[in-house]
Amino acid sequence: MSNIHKGDVILQISGLTVKVQGRRILNGLNLTVRAGEVHAIMGPNGAGKSTLSQVLAGRADYEIVAGSAVYLGEDLLALAPEERARRGLFLGFQYPVEIPGVNNVYLLKAALNARRRQLGLQELDAFEFLAIVKDKMALMQMDESFLKRGVNEGFSGGEKKRNEILQMTVLEPTLAILDETDSGLDIDALKVVANGVNSLRTDNRAVVLVTHYQRLLDHIVPDHVHVLAAGRILKSGDRGLALELERRGYDWVLEEANAA
Amino acid sequence: MSARPDATPPLARLQPALTLLPGSAAWQQWRAATLAQLVTDGLPTPRDDAWKYTNLRLLERRELAPAAARPLAANALEGLPEAQGPRLVYVNGRFHAALSDRSLPDGLVQTSYRDLLDGAPPAAVTSPIDADQRIRQLNACMAADGAHLTLTAGSNPRLPLEIVHLHTGGGAYPRTRLELGANSSLALIEYQLGLGNADSFVAAVTDVVLDAGARLTHTTVQLAGDRTVMIDDAHAVVGRDARYAHRLVALGGQLVRFDLRVDLDGTGAQADLRGVLFADGTREQHIRTLLDHRVSHGTSDQLYRGVAGGRGRGSYDGKVIVRAGAAKTSSRQSSRNLLLSKEASIDTRPQLEINADDVKCAHGATTGTLDENMLFYLLTRGLDRETARALLTYAFVGDVLKSIEPEAVRRAIERRALGRLPAAATIREFIA
């Protein structure tokens, strides 16, 4: 962790081609993410943004046809999902899963200790752990009663997203991939979530935000904005691109790509 | 394995054992006649509708005769949770005074099934309660002892009563009867515990009668040995505004079947049945319930969870009958089952027979595998696959286990249930 410096490559995706149920969803996708950067990925519904996120996190039901993803110098696609997590890759789900009967706070503790073991750090005892969690919950403006409940069990849409970011702030990942964490959030919650993400903006980490809305990017100002369409990153730019997409939609990006 | 073609049927092999049993001439006569009929009829087979999912062919080669008394080590009950109240211990169906603590609370009167053996067989034993009486009758033929308990009207003992059935091998025929007087209440915990690894066969009968307004919480913790075939046949008659709650935790045994018949006999009677079965390894765990709504305003709730792993097998066969006149009945029946391996199986058959108007009935049964989305979510949080699977498996039965009381027993049982899962040590802290 500490030996990652601003500008080091954290993730390098090259020519990634992925099929789902025989259909090609990603088609030669390239993307490089460096320490200290925040990337926003935008794109039409069904373009494959969640597919990319899930493939990076290690979901098995996708067929990787070609390409590679190198994470901190390792072949990411060869690692089991839990190994990716322990190496500091975090996926914030577009649709966080409800797991009744599995306690929210115990999951978080197990997750953090799995990460710490990987880093060669001592596991935290319940007391030390709670101190950290309570601190982060204050940041996320979450009531402590959420700790006692089942994972996402009966949480509202917005509460689930907040819980994802809470997990992220506790786990302090090297690479956070947040799949539409802003969807379904009210304006105040959006700020809280943005605060959580910004608290992780350091020179030795990176964040990939999947979003449909430029609004989020007012609060988390990205270094790079990409358009994912036709299975690839069709266009990249700075913040200005997000503003332009908001005005003009995606068709022109596709037309431009076809013309090229 | 080929059965000897000339082999004597298992029930016929029991005939010499009859003469060793205590009882009047009338009893001996009844036993001989009843057993002869059983020999003719044979043991139930899957061709009998009520036994569709339970195959007793294991009994072909098993010794069914009651086991001879054997000395027991002082630590025979070590495998049990700590006693929560007075404890009556039966070893292979016979009362064991030295291991028992008979300081029964005021209002609870203990007599013995043995006392019944002096007169003629009473109707409570001989009269049929079901179309297929074979296991009950087998028990009635062979039972020589058993707890008979009566709680006087209005009594509410604070501590639970525990009955421990200890099986050490051979046949055992425990017979328990519990009557609760009007407006009394009791918690009864029954343990079925196997000691050692000898072949055992247990045919247990438990009869419960609840007078008006009585409340019983009856917990059956089944920790039979790995080579035990057991059929546990319970029957509860629930009077007006009385409430029968049953909790089943089926963890042990080789092939175990729990048969529970509940008659809601008075208006406003309630039954609340919950259970968990674990069929791991090559274990078979079967549950059969029959809920008979005989009069109006009855409520019944069934919540069963089954988990099968390895080559384990299980079943839930549950029937709810709403008789004509049982208006305002409310009945819910849910059986959800989880298969942890390709070779495991759990059959379900929820049945509903409604002969009255103005009733609310819901029933359902499902069998499936672990939810892949949940599993993936846990993996992305860094949990290893084995822990994640164990955690989800435990969560699947957790809500039913939570309903076990008192807390000390619940915790002990949770620990035991956990012990059955892979990665038990790592997930223990999740339920701390």
Ligand SMILES: Nc1ncnc2c1ncn2[C@@H]1O[C@H](COP(=O)(O)OP(=O)(O)OP(=O)(O)O)[C@@H](O)[C@H]1O
């Ligand atoms: N398991 C699956 N089975 C069948 N089709 C799938 C599966 N997963 C994804 N797809 C398809 O792959 C395509 C890409 O889906 P994906 O969820 O990645 O899109 P997205 O860019 O995240 O869209 P949105 O903006 O709506 O979230 C869609 O057409 C979707 O229907």
Ligand SMILES: [Mg+2]
């Ligand atoms: Mg998506």
